[in-house]
Amino acid sequence: MSWSAPRLALLMQSLVAKELKIRYKRSVLGFAWFLLKPVFSMIVFSVVFTRILRFGGSIEHYALFLLCGLLPWNFFSASLSASTGSLLDNQKIIRSIYFPRLALPIASVLANAVHLVLALVVLGVALAAFGHVPGPSMLALPLVLVLFVAMTCGLSLLICVGNVLYRDVAQVVEVLLLAWFYASPIIYPLSGEIPISPRVLSALRFNPVAGAMEIFHSLFHSGSWPASWCWVSLSCWAFGLLLVGVLVFRKAEPSVVKEL
Amino acid sequence: MAGGRGEIGFEGVSLDYTVYHDRTLTLYETVINLFNRRTRRESFRALDDVSFHLSPGESVAMIGANGAGKSTTLKLLAGIYEPTRGRVSVGGRVASLLDLGVGFHPELTGAENVYLNGALLGIGRSGMRELLPRIVEFAGLERFLDTPVKYYSAGMFMRLGFSLATAVEPDVLLIDEVLAVGDAAFQRKCYDRIYGYKGGGRTILFVSHDLEAVARLCDRAIWLDAGRIRMDGRTHDVLAAYSEAPSLVATATAVTPREWGSREVWMDSVSLGRDAEGPPCRSFRPGEKIVVRMDVRSSLPGEVADVVAGFSIHRPDGSLVIGVNNMELDQPLLRLTGRAGLVLEIDLEVMEPGNYVMGLALTDPGKRMDYHWRDFFYPFTLEGERKEPPMKLRSATWKW
Structure with missing residues (x-):
């Protein structure tokens, strides 16, 4: 039995639909949670950094600036956390029907991506209401979304395979995400208002999500065209991680299935 | 395809x-x-x-x-x-x-x-x-x-x-x-x-x-x-x-494998086969020897001497059939530095074919030391015909 492209597309679509359907069964607020969580962190951070530490004050509409980074980050961290279980939770299906197992982690990333897109629409409206009307640079949004989602898929593939072989991976991811959050330009910008020493700056630029976060900030918050290093960094990481993820997954698949 | x-x-x-x-x-x-x-x-x-x-x-x-x-x-x-x-x-x-x-x-x-x-x-x-x-x-x-x-x-x-x-x-x-x-x-x-x-x-x-x-x-x-x-x-x-x-009679074993010991000397890469070179197997026909190959390794400094190597064969219900070691059979005790390959050949006369489970051990009774025990660890099957008759009558008496 071969898996043609339309057949695979059907499978992906069904798995994504399933994830979306079951996530909010028996939940009163439903999809709103994907917005509420970043909004809540936004409130916490903006109180901390404008009232207590007073460094966010120099950024215009700091609360909205925070949301521009928190929404994509929330997508990223939710996808990686979900991928630790995407093979383990489906082990019964994997052990009784053949289908491309790659579809499982990717479907859970795509389900989160659907949430991200909807949340960004809401964000766009909120920004427009505060006078940040989207400029022509917004046309680059689909591109950054595709690259960012591709990078997340690559990492998810690595994590879900790793977690089958060593259950420690789930714990490591959890800890790492916390550090990663502060090492990424989400609650602060890399350019402009906040002074960062050049050495730290160049180190932070190696961060795979730094490019994406800077792009989201400039598209939504400042309305300017993102710096070119952001595009180079994001594209390299996206292609690199997706390629490595798919290759590793393919290579490990037969032994992972036996290991489950 | x-x-x-x-x-x-x-x-x-x-x-x-x-x-x-x-x-x-x-x-x-x-x-x-x-x-x-x-x-x-x-x-x-x-x-x-x-x-x-x-x-x-x-x-x-x-x-x-x-x-x-x-x-x-x-x-x-x-x-x-x-x-x-x-x-x-x-x-x-x-x-x-x-x-x-x-x-x-x-x-x-x-x-x-x-x-x-x-x-x-x-x-x-x-x-x-x-x-x-x-x-x-x-x-x-x-x-x-x-x-x-x-x-x-x-x-x-x-x-x-x-x-x-x-x-x-x-x-x-x-x-x-x-x-x-x-x-x-x-x-x-x-x-x-x-x-x-x-x-x-x-x-x-x-x-x-x-x-x-x-x-x-x-x-x-x-x-x-x-x-x-x-x-x-x-x-x-x-x-x-x-x-x-x-082999149809006994299916699963009632005992679970157990492993213990100090592991200063331990068994590694254990396999059962018909001879010292061939592929591993778990099923033996009448007349075939059971050959157990293993690497014995030691983390102790210098040479380790007087290591007693034993094996046991149990029925699937856990009852002991044979349990013996090289000391009891007057064979030289094991000595090694670092590591050594060990081959154990078992030649059995089989009266009751069926499923059995083997255990292996390395000990030093002189030092009261259990290096490495693996009980009920290696299931295997002895093929062959049951010997008939299954029992012989020694005597029967009627008293009244």
């Missing part, structure tokens, strides 16, 4: 699993194990050079004890596992009844689950919409289509699973012991549908312990034993030989 529709081919197929023995009992053992990782891993050959061929339209049964490799064979055919060596080919669409209803999500309704499973089987929404009435009618679940399946009874769940898996006209049908589904009336319907496929010229591979069902459905049977084909022929002949075989 080679072969026409409904054709199945297995050419020299082997499949190895890695088995982990991670029953760590104490903190001390856990710490020791940190450094002795390798001793906890073993390779286990579930299928060993198996070849057979099914022509389109054949119904073939696969029989054998638990762990003989039947389910592994089906999983290879379903594409779930890839063979370690050899080639597996299947022609046409495969329907596998390995486990019913596994793709069902409890929160989704019956209909939603049917569509989702359709996608896993590669059938689109429109294709599924046409099949849905048939599936639901066969399962007798018309009224519960919009109910989340978590409210289904076990029987309803299985009925929907069976109905769904067989709704798509397959060229090859793989069945693994799943026909104990629902009530008697539904079982009847299941068998009718399977007989219908048989009549329709589909290829069927049927794994079951229900020998009566096997005899009714299949013309040919393959008997797997410890990962190898022991017999392949007409169902009648194979079943006759199978029911006479001694």
Whole structure:
């Protein structure tokens, strides 16, 4: 039995639909949670950094600036956390029907991506209401979304395979995400208002999500065209991680299935 | 894929699993194990050079004890596992009844689950919409289509699973012991549908312990034993030989493997075989020696002397048959520095063929030291005829 492209597309679509359907069964607020969580962190951070530490004050509409980074980050961290279980939770299906197992982690990333897109629409409206009307640079949004989602898929593939072989991976991811959050330009910008020493700056630029976060900030918050290093960094990481993820997954698949 | 529709081919197929023995009992053992990782891993050959061929339209049964490799064979055919060596080919669409209803999500309704499973089987929404009435009618679940399946009874769940898996006209049908589904009336319907496929010229591979069902459905049977084909022929002949075989009597062992010791000296890469070089095996014919190969390793400085090596053979219920070591048999005690290869040859006169389980030990009784014990660790089978008569009368007396 071969898996043609339309057949695979059907499978992906069904798995994504399933994830979306079951996530909010028996939940009163439903999809709103994907917005509420970043909004809540936004409130916490903006109180901390404008009232207590007073460094966010120099950024215009700091609360909205925070949301521009928190929404994509929330997508990223939710996808990686979900991928630790995407093979383990489906082990019964994997052990009784053949289908491309790659579809499982990717479907859970795509389900989160659907949430991200909807949340960004809401964000766009909120920004427009505060006078940040989207400029022509917004046309680059689909591109950054595709690259960012591709990078997340690559990492998810690595994590879900790793977690089958060593259950420690789930714990490591959890800890790492916390550090990663502060090492990424989400609650602060890399350019402009906040002074960062050049050495730290160049180190932070190696961060795979730094490019994406800077792009989201400039598209939504400042309305300017993102710096070119952001595009180079994001594209390299996206292609690199997706390629490595798919290759590793393919290579490990037969032994992972036996290991489950 | 080679072969026409409904054709199945297995050419020299082997499949190895890695088995982990991670029953760590104490903190001390856990710490020791940190450094002795390798001793906890073993390779286990579930299928060993198996070849057979099914022509389109054949119904073939696969029989054998638990762990003989039947389910592994089906999983290879379903594409779930890839063979370690050899080639597996299947022609046409495969329907596998390995486990019913596994793709069902409890929160989704019956209909939603049917569509989702359709996608896993590669059938689109429109294709599924046409099949849905048939599936639901066969399962007798018309009224519960919009109910989340978590409210289904076990029987309803299985009925929907069976109905769904067989709704798509397959060229090859793989069945693994799943026909104990629902009530008697539904079982009847299941068998009718399977007989219908048989009549329709589909290829069927049927794994079951229900020998009566096997005899009714299949013309040919393959008997797997410890990962190898022991017999392949007409169902009648194979079943006759199978029911006479001694290894049928004992299936699973009642004892669980145990492992302990200081592990300053330990056994590594243990394997059972027929000779010192050949492939590992777990089944021995009369007259064949059991050859246990292992690496003995030591983490102690300098030479370790006076190591006593022993083995034990237990019945599956745990009762001891033989337990002996090199000291009791007046053989030289082991001495090694760092590591040494050790070969233990066991020559048995077998009165009672069947399944047994072997234990191995390295100790130093002089120092009251248990280096490494593995009890009930290596199951194996002794083939052969039972010696007749099973008992002899010494005497009988009648008193009154």
